[in-house]
Amino acid sequence: MGLYSEEIRNITDKSMEQLFEFASQDEDQAEKIGYSNYSYWRSTWKSFLKNKVAVTLLILVLALVLFVLIQPYLPNQKSPTEIYLDPDTGYQARNVKPNDDFWFGTNSIGQDLWSRIWAGTRTSLFIGVVVAVVEAIIGITIGALWGYSRKLEGAITHVYNVFENIPTTIVLILMSLILRPSISTIIIAMCITGWVEMARFIRNQIVILRDREYNLASRTLGTPTSRIIMKNLLPYLISIIMLRMSLAIPFAIGSEVFLTYIGLGLPVSEPSLGNLINEGRVLMMSPDLRYQLLFPSIVLSFITISFYIIGNAFADAADPKNHV
Amino acid sequence: MIEYIGKRLLQSVVTLFIIVTAVFLLLRLLPEEGYLGAAADKMSPEQQEIYLTNLGLRDPILVQLGNFYVDLLKGDFGKSITYRTDVPVMDIISDKIMYSLTFGVAAVIVSILIGVPLGILMAQFKGRWLDRLGTGYIVFIVAVPSMVYFLLIQVYITDFFNLPMLFDEDRPITWLLPLISLSLGPIASYAMWMRRYMVDELNKDYIKLARAKGVKERTIMFRHVLRNAFIPLSQYLPATILLTITGSIYIESLYSIPGMGGLLVDAIQRQDNPLVQALVLIFSSLGIIGLFLGDVLMALVDPRIKFGKGESVR
Amino acid sequence: MKETKEKILSIQNLVIKFTLRGKVLTAIRDVSLDLYKGESLAIVGESGSGKSVLMKSIMGLLDKNGYIAQGQIFYQGEDLAQFKTEKDWLKIRGKEIAMVTQDPMTSLNPLKTIGKQIEEAVVLHQGLKGNEAYDKVLQLLRDVGIQDPERRYKQYPHEFSGGMRQRIVIAIAIACNPKILICDEPTTALDVTIQAQILNLLKTLQEKYQLTTIYITHDLGVVAKVADRVAVMYAGDVIEFGKTDEIFFNAKHPYTWALISSLPQLGEKGKELYSIKGTPPNLFKEIKGDAFAPRNPYALKIDFVETPPYFKVSDTHFAKTWLLHPNAPKVEPPEVLKKFFEEGRLYAHGG
Numbered sequence: 008m009g010l011y012s013e014e015i016r017n018i019t020d021k022s023m024e025q026l027f028e029f030a031s032q033d034e035d036q037a038e039k040i041g042y043s044n045y046s047y048w049r050s051t052w053k054s055f056l057k058n059k060v061a062v063t064l065l066i067l068v069l070a071l072v073l074f075v076l077i078q079p080y081l082p083n084q085k086s087p088t089e090i091y092l093d094p095d096t097g098y099q100a101r102n103v104k105p106n107d108d109f110w111f112g113t114n115s116i117g118q119d120l121w122s123r124i125w126a127g128t129r130t131s132l133f134i135g136v137v138v139a140v141v142e143a144i145i146g147i148t149i150g151a152l153w154g155y156s157r158k159l160e161g162a163i164t165h166v167y168n169v170f171e172n173i174p175t176t177i178v179l180i181l182m183s184l185i186l187r188p189s190i191s192t193i194i195i196a197m198c199i200t201g202w203v204e205m206a207r208f209i210r211n212q213i214v215i216l217r218d219r220e221y222n223l224a225s226r227t228l229g230t231p232t233s234r235i236i237m238k239n240l241l242p243y244l245i246s247i248i249m250l251r252m253s254l255a256i257p258f259a260i261g262s263e264v265f266l267t268y269i270g271l272g273l274p275v276s277e278p279s280l281g282n283l284i285n286e287g288r289v290l291m292m293s294p295d296l297r298y299q300l301l302f303p304s305i306v307l308s309f310i311t312i313s314f315y316i317i318g319n320a321f322a323d324a325a326d327p328k329n330h331v
Numbered sequence: 332m333i334e335y336i337g338k339r340l341l342q343s344v345v346t347l348f349i350i351v352t353a354v355f356l357l358l359r360l361l362p363e364e365g366y367l368g369a370a371a372d373k374m375s376p377e378q379q380e381i382y383l384t385n386l387g388l389r390d391p392i393l394v395q396l397g398n399f400y401v402d403l404l405k406g407d408f409g410k411s412i413t414y415r416t417d418v419p420v421m422d423i424i425s426d427k428i429m430y431s432l433t434f435g436v437a438a439v440i441v442s443i444l445i446g447v448p449l450g451i452l453m454a455q456f457k458g459r460w461l462d463r464l465g466t467g468y469i470v471f472i473v474a475v476p477s478m479v480y481f482l483l484i485q486v487y488i489t490d491f492f493n494l495p496m497l498f499d500e501d502r503p504i505t506w507l508l509p510l511i512s513l514s515l516g517p518i519a520s521y522a523m524w525m526r527r528y529m530v531d532e533l534n535k536d537y538i539k540l541a542r543a544k545g546v547k548e549r550t551i552m553f554r555h556v557l558r559n560a561f562i563p564l565s566q567y568l569p570a571t572i573l574l575t576i577t578g579s580i581y582i583e584s585l586y587s588i589p590g591m592g593g594l595l596v597d598a599i600q601r602q603d604n605p606l607v608q609a610l611v612l613i614f615s616s617l618g619i620i621g622l623f624l625g626d627v628l629m630a631l632v633d634p635r636i637k638f639g640k641g642e643s644v645r
Numbered sequence: 646m647k648e649t650k651e652k653i654l655s656i657q658n659l660v661i662k663f664t665l666r667g668k669v670l671t672a673i674r675d676v677s678l679d680l681y682k683g684e685s686l687a688i689v690g691e692s693g694s695g696k697s698v699l700m701k702s703i704m705g706l707l708d709k710n711g712y713i714a715q716g717q718i719f720y721q722g723e724d725l726a727q728f729k730t731e732k733d734w735l736k737i738r739g740k741e742i743a744m745v746t747q748d749p750m751t752s753l754n755p756l757k758t759i760g761k762q763i764e765e766a767v768v769l770h771q772g773l774k775g776n777e778a779y780d781k782v783l784q785l786l787r788d789v790g791i792q793d794p795e796r797r798y799k800q801y802p803h804e805f806s807g808g809m810r811q812r813i814v815i816a817i818a819i820a821c822n823p824k825i826l827i828c829d830e831p832t833t834a835l836d837v838t839i840q841a842q843i844l845n846l847l848k849t850l851q852e853k854y855q856l857t858t859i860y861i862t863h864d865l866g867v868v869a870k871v872a873d874r875v876a877v878m879y880a881g882d883v884i885e886f887g888k889t890d891e892i893f894f895n896a897k898h899p900y901t902w903a904l905i906s907s908l909p910q911l912g913e914k915g916k917e918l919y920s921i922k923g924t925p926p927n928l929f930k931e932i933k934g935d936a937f938a939p940r941n942p943y944a945l946k947i948d949f950v951e952t953p954p955y956f957k958v959s960d961t962h963f964a965k966t967w968l969l970h971p972n973a974p975k976v977e978p979p980e981v982l983k984k985f986f987e988e989g990r991l992y993a994h995g996g
Contacts, residue, residue, distance in 0.1 A: 165349070168346050168349065169346075169349050169350055169353050172346060172350050172615070172618050172619055173350055173353065173354060173615050173618075174614055174615060174618060176580065176614075177354075177611050177614055177615055178357075180595075180599060180611075181357055181358070181360075181361070181611070184361055184362065184599065184607075185357075185360045185361060185362070257474050257475070257476070260476060261475075261476030261477070261478070262476075264476045264478045264479065265476070265478055265581070268478060268581070268584070269596055269599055269600070270599065270600050271599070284478070284479065284482070288482055291482070291485075291486045292496075294490065297486060300482065300483075300486065304479050304482070304483060307475070307476070307479060308471075308474075308475045308479065311474040311475050311476065312470060312471060312474045312475060314474070315470060315473065315474035316470060316474075535751065536746065536748060536751035536752045537751060537752050537753050537754045537755070539706070539746065539752075540744075540746050540752045540753070540814065540817070541754070541765075542706060542738070543704060543706060543738060543739070543743065543744040543746070544738065544739045544743070544765065544766050544769070544817060544821060545735055545738035545739030545740060545766075545769055545770065545821060546765065546769065547731065547735065548731055555754055555757075558756070558757075559754070559755075559756045562756060633756070634755075634756060634758075634801045635755060635756075635801065635803055
């Protein structure tokens with residue numbers, strides 16, 4: 008790319024002369040912008056797929072959920088609540104270590120651990136999912152109102168302050184004390200404390216986005232509100248919503264474990280991961296019986312870690328700043 | 332600055348008031364057996380009624396609320412039902428506070444000493460193995476319910492190292508595991524927070540100018556970024572201490588440490604309402620107090636608040 | 646302006662690329678530029694033309710995903726393009742080349758007194774310590790026009806206005822005792838009334854400290870005020886350069902025409918303001934021919950095929966456009982510009 012030189016002056020034979028004519032002006036070409044063809048959801052999905060860890064975990068979790076749902080219908084499965092008797096002695100088959108008959112062994116009263124663990128997983132997952140969904144609905148509604156309506160803003164802020172500052176643990180305890188332990192109690196208690204985080208996030212985003220310049224710009228261009236919400240606000244919100252929902256599940260399970268420990272959890276007749284871990288805890292002094300603690304712990308750890316990673320990965324993928 | 336602290340004080344008091352009232356009302360819903368204790372069987376329903384009325388539990392709600400605040404200001408939380416019958420609740424609690432407080436403070440100190448450097452290293456080696464390892468640790472700690480890994484640690488580590496399981500005031504070796512367990516969570520928090528802060532700050536304009544000035548990267552990291560980090564850090568410090576005390580509920584139970592958290596678990600299991608009440612109120616207030624103290628600390632340290640009229644950049 | 650023809654910095658055939666999410670973006674596509682001692686050079690261009698990247702590269706401040714793919718940067722006998730370690734660059738940053746950054750609101754550490762921030766540079770580059778350094782800082786504050794320096798030393802950035810903060814940033818740059826001063830859009834973030842003050846300050850300081858200055862700007866008004874020479878950049882290439890008069894009153898590249906035509910002052914009352922259609926090209930793709938061709942109303946067919954070399958307009962004025970080739974048809978700049986050029990020439994030679 009040097010300076011004009013004699014050589015160039017000499018390259019002027021007939022064929023080259025044509026090149027020095029005016030090129031036709033394509034107005035549309037001029038207006039064409041370099042980048043286009045962007046679809047938010049496609050980009051999100053593609054970004055997510057790039058995270059191999061998250062994708063693997065997602066597949067494994069889905070497999071687990073599927074398994075857990077069909078497990079009772081598979082052949083050779085035992086009942087999670089039935090107390091099994093040792094054929095030789097006629098007494099309860101207590102604390103049997105894992106063997107061919109009882110794949111995960113039995114617990115201290117002779118129940119099959121394998122089926123109990125999967126039943127417990129079902130319960131815990133169920134609680135987690137219900138809590139996540141209900142929390143989301145309540146949280147989004149309140150958060151949206153909080154952020155968008157300037158009238159309700161003050162009142163809701165006060166309500167929020169109260170809920171936010173009472174430690175969740177305390178509320179859970181109180182709820183369980185007041186309402187007697189059961190699945191619905193736990194769900195209600197967790198929803199009451201859980202919607203707060205979601206509402207706050209939603210509200211913050213809406214407040215920021217509502218007044219952001221590109222939204223003002225959209226409004227001045229006459230874009231209908233529904234489209235503003237769909238195209239401008241929703242993409243940001245989805246990532247937060249998905250994140251919170253997926254984090255709600257580990258948290259719900261954790262709360263359940265805590266409550267059971269204190270004695271306010273589910274009754275023993277309803278197996279749940281919390282119960283199982285506590286049963287295992289009681290026996291932890293004897294090394295051979297530790298499998299009763301270990302198996303539920305592993306399952307629980309796997310579920311919680313997976314949801315956490317998947318949730319975060321999805322939130323990262325959904326963040327428009329990370330799109331190509 | 333005084334203005335700022337004054338405003339925060341007012342806010343905190345109002346919020347505290349609202350919370351305490353709300354908790355109080357909630358506590359009214361506790362099952363009434365909790366006020367009767369062991370004597371319940373021996374009393375006829377009429378006697379129970381009289382007893383409860385004497386405690387003021389049949390008065391209209393607002394009256395109860397009023398009495399409650401009066402008692403509160405006197406420091407009277409009532410008497411324990413089951414724990415040590417008829418002993419004022421405050422006496423019981425004050426015995427235990429030292430344990431929880433000591434563990435809480437110690438855990439926070441350890442967490443900062445380990446967590447903050449870890450976060451710095453993770454930011455510096457972003458993407459490399461140390462960062463990945465640290466992130467793995469954080470994910471585990473945050474995702475898995477603390478109860479689970481507390482248990483696993485207690486069970487397997489004591490076995491492995493042949494340590495006694497329960498806390499014993501006279502044997503320092505038993506202090507180790509509870510302390511470590513209690514610190515695991517805060518370490519993850521501090522590391523995660525620090526890493527994020529460093530990564531964000533290192534991209535800011537004033538850092539770019541410092542580089543253009545010819546300042547070494549290492550100097551930038553310590554003299555600029557790290558120094559600046561202490562301001563937001565100090566804001567959350569008191570709150571962390573107080574929240575760690577709350578979080579020690581599990582640990583105290585597991586290791587039989589005679590602290591406030593364990594007391595709460597006990598009280599619940601025994602259905603000792605006055606005791607539960609007092610503890611719940613204390614725990615609920617700790618959060619607000621911690622936040623307020625943190626704001627004060629930050630006001631003392633952040634020049635933007637000290638010398639400006641601005642609000643803190645929370 | 647000093648007429649010394651001594652080259653202080655020489656950029657030769659520089660190519661800078663960035664890796665972005667797996668793809669490669671060529672931000673600087675073969676730029677050659679000389680800087681003469683004592684002069685005031687302005688680099689003009691739209692956002693994305695590469696002007697900031699170019700300046701960052703000569704201080705080793707490219708983002709981590711950027712790298713010099715080809716070319717040399719000659720300074721005092723060394724090729725800066727070969728520098729790899731921080732140690733190498735620390736010889737240059739501040740000491741030889743200093744920068745005044747764009748946004749004074751965010752360029753200062755909010756939690757350190759401004760005195761300390763200036764002192765950091767003084768200690769680093771002037772070898773002074775303690776009281777001597779302190780005195781030097783006070784002197785610098787006076788130099789940049791900040792009154793009552795003793796009191797101001799102890800204050801924090803948030804206690805100053807935008808214009809004052811920019812003066813502080815300038816003080817920091819001067820404190821480094823550099824030979825070359827780069828001003829990256831020094832007035833863009835400031836009020837119009839303050840802009841003139843800051844530019845005057847920079848000119849005064851340039852004379853006082855015998856600096857060679859580079860101004861990066863998209864504002865032709867700034868160029869007119871401070872520059873001896875101008876280089877016009879588009880899509881990572883310098884498409885025209887020359888003395889300020891030559892560029893303003895005898896520009897030859899259609900892009901430069903378009904730039905000057907876009908000045909609101911040239912607009913005629915009642916008529917639509919001139920604007921260039923379209924947007925700059927996608928730098929991820931390889932560009933064939935003249936980058937400006939798709940938007941160029943005067944484009945020749947060869948513009949789409951072959952990148953033009955520099956054509957000489959005068960000893961000091963060169964432009965990369967095929968329109969200057971002898972075979973090219975004679976093209977007149979747009980009407981509105983012709984008038985401007987005429988008036989300019991008259992003004993330069995007459996009044």
